[in-house]
Amino acid sequence: MERRFQNFSIVQICDSGQCFRMEPRGGHTWQLVAKDRYLEVAQEGDKCCFSCEEEEFSGFWEEYFDLKRDYGSCIDRINPGDRYLTQAAEFGSGIRILRQDLWEMIVSFLISQQNNIGRIRRCIRNLCEQYGERKQNFRGEVYYAFPKPEVLAELPEEALKECNLGYRSRYVVRTARAVCDGKTDLEKIAVLPYKKAKEELLQLFGVGDKVADCICLFALHHLEAFPVDTHIRQALELHYKRGFPARRYRGVQGILQQYIFYYELKGKVVSSEL
DSSP states (O other), rough: EEEEOOOOOOHHTTTTTTOOOEEEEEEEEEEEEEETTHHHHHHHEEEEEEEEEEEEIIIIIHTTTTTTHHHHHHHTTTTOOOOHHHHHHHHHTTTOOOOOOOOHHHHHHHHHTTTTTHHHHHHHHHHHHHSSOOOTTTTTTTTOOOHHHHHHSOOTTTTTGTOOOHHHHHHHHHHHHHHTTTTSSHHHTTTTTTHHHHHHHSTTTTTTHHHHHHHHHHHHHTTTOOOOOOHHHHHHHOTTTOOOTTTTTTTTTHHHHHHHHHIIIIIHHHHHHH
């Protein structure tokens, strides 16, 4: 099915560090797996072709890509005197905050610690291929669903080192056990407001402030979450010596964080090539 969207770029979303199961397929087409669903998206300009029927698109993918939100209005809120943020938003204007599965995001951002995007993707690919349910897409190609907590909870704490998780193996296995034992209630966390949800997530083994905020933003869609990693910290120190004006941008801080992150990650590379 075909649709046209403003402020939507599958390339920028893929490279924005929020989703690790999305990758280019060739030409103008990208493929992704969300939970146990497979999708291909072909994009040229604002024209997007999704490899699904209208019912699946409106029932799942439209919400997943947050396509009903007017991201242009978020960009319009930026202080015109803030040249850095204006440039960052212009550079990454096609990014949208995905509504991803809570369990998948907990595991993904536990793995993300002291890691880069390429290695995170490889670790998650290894994890899914080893412990996820085998599926077939519409082309007859094999892909794998994300492993369920019940599967990972049965493993020895060091087992996931075989998937290149290293010390993070015990983080993932202990968290899976906490979910299966009922110590961590994902359904409860999913409906909590931002601060309460973050408090609950911080109780998980291996989850710190940045990881909790990433989960809140990319799984629970708490747009007031503002994860601070090395890239963001450097940008804040350079451009916001008095602190980021979070009050001005209340309710969309997470969207602006993604513009800054993407600009720091990709914008400088583009500038150096010019």
